[in-house]
Amino acid sequence: MNLLVLFLPIWVLSISFSSPTLLAASSISLSQNAQAESPGIQEVRTVHHQNLNKRILIALVACSTLLGGVFLFLLYVWFRRHKNLRCSKSISQETIETAKGETISSVNAKLNYSRMADKRSSVAIFDYQLLEAATNSFSTSNIMGESGSRIVYRARFDEHFQAAVKKAESDADREFELLHPKLQNEVSWLSKIRHQNIIKLMGYCIHGESRFLVYELMENGSLETQLHGPNWGSSLTWHLRLRIAVDVARALEYLHEHNNPPVVHRDLKCSNVLLDSNFNAKLSDFGFAVVSGMQHKNIKMSGTLGYVAPEYISHGKLTDKSDVYAFGVVLLELLTGKKPMENMTSNQYQSLVSWAMPQLTDRSKLPSILDPVIRDTMDLKHLYQVAAVAVLCVQSEPSYRPLITDVLHSLIPLVPVELGGSLRVTEPISSENSH
Incomplete structure (x- = not known):
């Protein structure tokens, strides 16, 4: 607000209040002149002047008080309006930022938070009706993938918040606090682990005998779907496959x-590698x-055929x-485009490791076993290096395998640097990075 506009009324009031004062001063001057002309009534004139001075003093005090009050009032109004304008701008800015970003405010209203049994982390408990509405009553058109009894x-x-909901049937205790042991283990680990290459768990839901885990959405599904699904790896270039590895x-x-x-992890496989x-x-x-490194009593053997290490x-x-x-098996899948277990006959399967090993170590045969999508698209020296890493990872003797840090x-x-590595390539890789 313009200060001149604020203080203009004060100036007008000061003029109006000062006018009687000027008149009083003129009266004093005239009285003094009269006193000089009529010395015989000096005593009466003096008393009159004293009374007039008191009145002028009272008027000045009242005028000053009133002006001060008006000034403070206008100052208060100015500060309030200035503060309201700032708050209004701040709220508008926050509204714009919220509209631009992803928000789950509508979801938060229907979420409850519960402490895990170890009291070290919080996980969100989703309302079943919320999941049902978000998946259109678990419509088949919303299915992203299936693995066994899990969908x-x-x-x-x-419009701002999407997620992936994994559903699993369970015969576990129906108590709300208890999950199926496998799901409980997953919730326990993922609620503690924070890493850019580990899926983020958003919460879970228990409804009757059904258990649901809610994850961040990975738009391109699993690596298994990309490699062995309808597209047969056509979206995965050589450099993208290495970046995934x-x-x-x-x-x-x-x-x-x-x-x-x-x-x-104990269950690394392509279906458990998700792609954004x-x-x-x-x-x-x-x-x-x-x-x-711990001894686990009564632990059941787990894993998927084709990925499980021989010693296990x-x-x-x-x-x-x-x-x-x-990891070595996953790397072989990325190289060859083949599944970890190939169906030879109705009763016989051949593992990818046993089939690929003799050819991985023969440089003349190596290019011929590559996935046709990536064949002849890489530097052969790089291919030999990746093949050597894969061979080391799938050694039958654990002590011969490298640490994952060395593999990395x-x-x-x-x-390429553009994909998060350290390779500087001369040819453009925009076509690979556009996926």
Whole structure:
């Protein structure tokens, strides 16, 4: 507000109040002149002047008080209006930012938060009706993937918030606080782990015998769907496949080396590697994860045929090198485009490892076993290096396998800088990065 506009009324009031004062002063002057002309009535004139001075003093005090009050009032009005304008601008800015960003305010109103049994983390408990509405009553059109008895649905809560909902039937206790042991283990781990290449768990829901886990949405589904689904890996270029391998290695390195306590995932496979809209990979499904280096009594053997390390099958021996073996199988899938177990006849299967090993070590045969999508699209020296890493990872003897940190450091130099690695390529890779 313009200060001149504010203080203009004060100036007018001061003029109006000062006019009687000027008149009084003129009266005093005239009285003094009269006194000089009529010395005989001096005493009467003096008394009159004293009374007049008192009145003038009272008027001045009253005028000053009134002016001060008006000034303070106008100042108060100015400050209030200035503060309201600032608040209005701040609210408008926040509204704009909220509209631009992703918000789940409409969802938060229907979420409750419950402490896990260990009291160390909070997980969101989703209302079943909310999940039902977000998935259109779990419509088949919203199915993103299936694995055994588990189905993953796309859930749309509002225009800004989508998620993936994994549904699993269970015969576990119906008590609301209890999950099926495998799901409970997954919730427990994922509520504690924070890493860019590990899926973010948003919450869970229990409804009757059905259990639901709610994850961040990964728009491109699983690596299994991309490699072995309808597109047969056509969206995955050579550099993107290496970047996916690096992302998975980073997730395992965090679990093995940096998480406290260290964790063995125990079920690494392509269906548990999820891809976002830019094909960044995140590791999911921690239902079988266990603490590394500890003796686990009465633990059931778990894993998927084709990914399970030989020592785990034969002796039940479980270490971080078991995850390294599974990583080697995933790397072979990325190279060849083949599944970990190929159906030879109605009763016979051949493992990818046993089929690929003799050819991986023969440089003349190596290019011929590559996925046709990526064949002849890479530097052969890089191909030989990746093949050598895969061979080391799937060694039958655990002590011959490298640490996942060494694997990661071997692969990062083969991934372009633009995709998160350290390789500087001369040819453009915009076509690969556009996915």
